[in-house]
Amino acid sequence: MAGTQETREQVAEITGDYKYGFSTDVEMDMAPKGLSEDIVRFISAKKDEPEWLLSWRLKAYRAWLKMDEPDWAKVNYPAIDYNDIYFYAAPKSQDKPKSLDEVDPELLRVYEKLGIPLAEQEVLAGVEGARKIAVDAVFDSVSVATTFREELKKAGVIFMSISEAVHEHPELIQKYLGTVVPQRDNYFAALNCAVFSDGTFVYIPKGVRCPMELSTYFRINAENTGQFERTLIVAEEGSYVSYLEGCTAPMRDENQLHAAVVELVALDDAEIKYSTVQNWYPGDKDGKGGIYNFVTKRALCKGKNSKVSWTQVETGSAVTWKYPSCVLAGEGSVGEFYSVAVTNNLQQADTGTKMIHMAPNTRSTIISKGISAGRSQNCYRGLVKVLSGAENVRNYTQCDSLLVSSTSGAHTVPYIEVKNPTAQIEHEATTSKISEDQLFYCQSRGLGEEEAVAMIVNGFCKEVMQHLPMEFAVEAQKLLGISLEGSVG
Amino acid sequence: MPELIKSTYRDQAASLSGTLAGLDSLRDKAIDRFAETGFPTARDENWRYSDIKRLRGQAFAAAQIQSDARIPDAICTTAARLVIINGHFDQERSDFGDLLQAISVRPLANHLMANSERANELRVGREATSVLNTALMRDGLVLVVPAGVEIDDPIEIIHIMHDAENAAAQVRHLVELGEGAKATILERFIGDDSAYWMNSVVQARVAEGAALNHYRMQMDGSQAIHTANAAVSVGAGGNYSACNVSLGASLARFDAQVRLLVDGANATIDGVALAASRQSHDMLVHVDHRMPSTNSDQVFRTVADALGKSSFQGKITVADGAQQTLADQSFKALLLDRTAEANAKPELEIFADDVKCSHGATIGELDAKAMFYLMSRGIDPTTARQMLVEAFTDDALARIDNAAIADALRNQIKGWMMAHVPNTSGKDAA
Numbered sequence: 006m007a008g009t010q011e012t013r014e015q016v017a018e019i020t021g022d023y024k025y026g027f028s029t030d031v032e033m034d035m036a037p038k039g040l041s042e043d044i045v046r047f048i049s050a051k052k053d054e055p056e057w058l059l060s061w062r063l064k065a066y067r068a069w070l071k072m073d074e075p076d077w078a079k080v081n082y083p084a085i086d087y088n089d090i091y092f093y094a095a096p097k098s099q100d101k102p103k104s105l106d107e108v109d110p111e112l113l114r115v116y117e118k119l120g121i122p123l124a125e126q127e128v129l130a131g132v133e134g135a136r137k138i139a140v141d142a143v144f145d146s147v148s149v150a151t152t153f154r155e156e157l158k159k160a161g162v163i164f165m166s167i168s169e170a171v172h173e174h175p176e177l178i179q180k181y182l183g184t185v186v187p188q189r190d191n192y193f194a195a196l197n198c199a200v201f202s203d204g205t206f207v208y209i210p211k212g213v214r215c216p217m218e219l220s221t222y223f224r225i226n227a228e229n230t231g232q233f234e235r236t237l238i239v240a241e242e243g244s245y246v247s248y249l250e251g252c253t254a255p256m257r258d259e260n261q262l263h264a265a266v267v268e269l270v271a272l273d274d275a276e277i278k279y280s281t282v283q284n285w286y287p288g289d290k291d292g293k294g295g296i297y298n299f300v301t302k303r304a305l306c307k308g309k310n311s312k313v314s315w316t317q318v319e320t321g322s323a324v325t326w327k328y329p330s331c332v333l334a335g336e337g338s339v340g341e342f343y344s345v346a347v348t349n350n351l352q353q354a355d356t357g358t359k360m361i362h363m364a365p366n367t368r369s370t371i372i373s374k375g376i377s378a379g380r381s382q383n384c385y386r387g388l389v390k391v392l393s394g395a396e397n398v399r400n401y402t403q404c405d406s407l408l409v410s411s412t413s414g415a416h417t418v419p420y421i422e423v424k425n426p427t428a429q430i431e432h433e434a435t436t437s438k439i440s441e442d443q444l445f446y447c448q449s450r451g452l453g454e455e456e457a458v459a460m461i462v463n464g465f466c467k468e469v470m471q472h473l474p475m476e477f478a479v480e481a482q483k484l485l486g487i488s489l490e491g492s493v494g
Numbered sequence: 495m496p497e498l499i500k501s502t503y504r505d506q507a508a509s510l511s512g513t514l515a516g517l518d519s520l521r522d523k524a525i526d527r528f529a530e531t532g533f534p535t536a537r538d539e540n541w542r543y544s545d546i547k548r549l550r551g552q553a554f555a556a557a558q559i560q561s562d563a564r565i566p567d568a569i570c571t572t573a574a575r576l577v578i579i580n581g582h583f584d585q586e587r588s589d590f591g592d593l594l595q596a597i598s599v600r601p602l603a604n605h606l607m608a609n610s611e612r613a614n615e616l617r618v619g620r621e622a623t624s625v626l627n628t629a630l631m632r633d634g635l636v637l638v639v640p641a642g643v644e645i646d647d648p649i650e651i652i653h654i655m656h657d658a659e660n661a662a663a664q665v666r667h668l669v670e671l672g673e674g675a676k677a678t679i680l681e682r683f684i685g686d687d688s689a690y691w692m693n694s695v696v697q698a699r700v701a702e703g704a705a706l707n708h709y710r711m712q713m714d715g716s717q718a719i720h721t722a723n724a725a726v727s728v729g730a731g732g733n734y735s736a737c738n739v740s741l742g743a744s745l746a747r748f749d750a751q752v753r754l755l756v757d758g759a760n761a762t763i764d765g766v767a768l769a770a771s772r773q774s775h776d777m778l779v780h781v782d783h784r785m786p787s788t789n790s791d792q793v794f795r796t797v798a799d800a801l802g803k804s805s806f807q808g809k810i811t812v813a814d815g816a817q818q819t820l821a822d823q824s825f826k827a828l829l830l831d832r833t834a835e836a837n838a839k840p841e842l843e844i845f846a847d848d849v850k851c852s853h854g855a856t857i858g859e860l861d862a863k864a865m866f867y868l869m870s871r872g873i874d875p876t877t878a879r880q881m882l883v884e885a886f887t888d889d890a891l892a893r894i895d896n897a898a899i900a901d902a903l904r905n906q907i908k909g910w911m912m913a914h915v916p917n918t919s920g921k922d923a924a
Contacts, residue, residue, distance in 0.1 A: 077539070079843075393832065408847035412814070417842040423857040426829030432840070432855040438847040 026256030031111050033227050036093035045199050048093050052168045065188040065198030072192045078355035079384040079416055080324050092200045094145040094227040141205045141221045143234055148203045160216050163208035167235055170206035181239055185268035185305045193264040193299040197233045204234035209244035223252035231262040240275035247278040249477055254286040258294045265300045273308030280473050282481050285321035292351030295323025302329035306338035314341040316472045318481040330359035333367035340369040343469040348381030357387035365396040374466050375406040377413035384416040393424040406436040407465055500529050502553035507629045514603055516610025524618045524628035533622050543805035543837045544747055544776045554662035554691045557581050563656035570898030573647035579654045581663025583633050598638040605636040623721040627664045627695045634666035641672030648678040655685030662691035671704035678707040685715035694722045700732040707735045709899055714742035721747045730756035737894055738765040739903045740775045749778040754788035761790045764890040768910045769802030776805045783812045783819045792823040795890045798834035799914040805837040814845040823853040880911050
């Protein structure tokens with residue numbers, strides 16, 4: 006399936022065109038470069054944090070110093086110099102803005118340019134009759150605006166930046182922070198615990214169905230900075246929330262580090278739906294620049310019959326190291342993972358999930374679709390573990406890889422560990438290219454090669470895409486198109 | 495790991511100096527490497543499911559020559575029966591049949607003596623057990639099947655461990671098939687109840703158009719540690735077909751590294767492991783597709799009873815440019831008891847696009863519906879369960895092209911089931 010010269014040029018054009026790659030001049034407040042106890046104290050002081058949080062950070066920092074950077078993933082990148090990173094960068098502002106009118110208009114323009122509606126009456130462009138979405142906008146290290154707060158408050162939903170929550174709801178933060186991802190969980194999680202700057206806190210009270218989708222939009226803007234956000238979502242008994250997350254960064258020649266931690270807690274009968282469209286700057290076609298996306302995401306299905314569903318569309322980042330997981334501790338709880346990971350040019354992705362079945366009658370589903378183009382490497386890595394006390398566990402895993410170029414790699418590394426005979430575990434994986442037959446069929450019906458490939462790829466991903474909220478599905482499909490169109494060769 | 499263990503093995507290696515022609519420098523290299531790395535731990539990816547505390551905790555002495563071990567009956571018509579007792583080739587008790595007229599079979603020492611350059615063909619190995627085998631190897635067989643020669647009946651190699659408490663046998667076999675040659679090797683491993691370590695390495699080279707069948711019947715003693723490594727390379731149109739049936743030992747590992755080096759090379763690697771009380775069976779396969787149009791297929795079935803553990807790590811690598819590769823792998827594990835455990839890591843690493851690779855893995859208990867079906871036909875629960883387990887393991891024996899060997903393996907599996915399957919109290923029987 007040789008691509009024509011024209012096709013190749015088109016690819017170069019398209020993939021070279023990362024439309025969120027602009028940077029903005031915003032007056033910034035930065036901590037000195039590098040990491041030390043003083044920086045940790047500085048960040049904590051900047052946020053006027055209580056003593057317990059500072060000592061929590063310092064404990065994590067000390068633990069981090071003794072840990073080694075993981076090297077087991079199928080990714081290669083030059084060693085990160087942690088002393089050449091700004092661990093804190095915030096847009097300068099006098100006081101916390103009381104309303105959107107007080108937010109730096111330059112910042113608002115950034116979000117406008119990204120298509121993220123911060124004004125409450127607006128909805129996502131191009132989608133008629135869309136539902137309301139509350140947005141928390143995180144710019145470098147801080148949250149700059151959170152919309153629809155009043156309306157959410159009426160429903161009892163807490164939706165605010167985590168640094169505000171530390172002051173307004175310290176009891177909740179203290180109760181849940183670090184309970185799903187312990188400080189020493191891994192190298193990047195420990196780093197995040199020490200220096201996390203901001204992020205989102207969501208609390209859905211008992212029996213409440215969150216009246217709108219919640220969303221956080223992450224933007225890295227400043228140079229040489231790392232973004233270390235932290236998200237904590239707690240869904241009380243019988244509640245439901247759908248949460249979306251998006252991200253972009255300017256095109257820069259240096260690599261930038263993004264090490265986030267996301268913790269979800271679902272109590273009895275609660276359900277959390279967490280969707281991500283990850284579109285960090287992937288670097289240019291020669292692999293220069295791009296974001297290192299080293300993220301720890303984990304959900305604790307603590308309550309009976311609770312449910313957590315992760316859906317991710319990964320198209321960005323130079324290097325991805327990310328395993329959204331579910332600890333199924335509540336009887337009858339359900340974990341789901343739907344993922345599309347697309348890599349092109351020199352991108353590397355090592356991503357997958359862990360489903361830890363601790364309680365009886367727990368179920369999990371894993372559907373992973375990897376698409377490798379260019380000279381990229383795309384790896385699914387997953388674990389399904391059944392502990393001996395977990396009766397009647399059911400897991401179904403399907404990992405399919407599609408190779409769109411002869412120079413890319415597709416890898417599958419699933420681990421299955423079962424200590425209970427009543428478990429029913431199924432795992433299937435396939436790796437193949439787009440079949441000549443399918444292409445021929447489409448082309449014989451009058452579709453061009455490009456269209457045919459797009460259609461087949463869309464079909465390949467459909468099982469995952471249909472789990473995305475509608476607004477995101479639209480964006481994700483477009484992204485898929487941009488990442489892949491014409492990369493057949 | 496205590497330095498004492500390393501230094502004991504170093505002394506053992508030193509005492510073997512000069513025993514095999516041309517091998518000393520390789521031994522030195524291997525023992526140095528072993529001293530560097532020592533035995534792996536559960537943190538080493540390839541060993542995450544094997545608990546080798548015993549290897550790490552004590553130094554095994556070199557097992558001594560024994561002449562009073564009983565040699566078991568043959569299980570099929572054989573071309574030759576070659577006997578290895580405590581790691582030493584016992585020429586007198588071996589039966590060469592007419593084999594020597596067609597092929598060359600000789601002990602490692604003689605092979606190297608004839609031309610010490612041949613020591614260069616030996617590989618140090620990657621895993622600590624293979625490395626130590628290289629450092630401490632004393633004996634083994636070298637089978638060379640010349641081009642075009644086809645040996646129909648299996649060549650049986652019986653490894654017997656007898657009265658070898660805390661002792662180890664380090665055996666190295668070399669198998670070489672010339673162009674268009676064909677041979678079947680049946681390796682049997684048996685032993686008494688002494689706590690010994692059988693560490694075997696087989697290096698095989700299958701030339702263009704040649705076919706090697708490699709069957710293993712592992713029935714080592716209940717206290718034994720069995721570690722085995724097969725390093726195989728296959729040429730154009732060649733075929734390597736292996737089946738490993740693992741029943742014995744307290745800890746058993748079979749690690750097959752198969753490289754498909756030339757267009758059109760094929761390999762099938764199958765296996766059955768039956769893990770009873772406190773047994774751990776670990777099977778590792780790495781099929782490396784280096785060139786286009788190479789095919790491989792794997793079928794593994796394991797059954798674990800109370801306190802038994804079966805693990806499988808199967809890796810398929812398709813190198814850059816190895817287009818038109820077909821690779822398939824199926825792993826299924828059956829758990830018969832609450833305390834049984836099964837682990838699987840079926841891994842694909844693919845750098846070429848025009849390929850079709852897949853793997854499937856399942857872990858579970860016997861299908862209640864199938865049980866019900868059989869019982870509704872008047873079959874008692876025990877027989878029904880045995881029928882299902884038998885059918886389950888049979889998948890992995892389907893490619894054995896020697897009926898007598900397949901039957902013998904089936905009988906062993908049946909025997910195991912008699913002892914273990916009736917004891918299980920699956921809730922499906924209710």
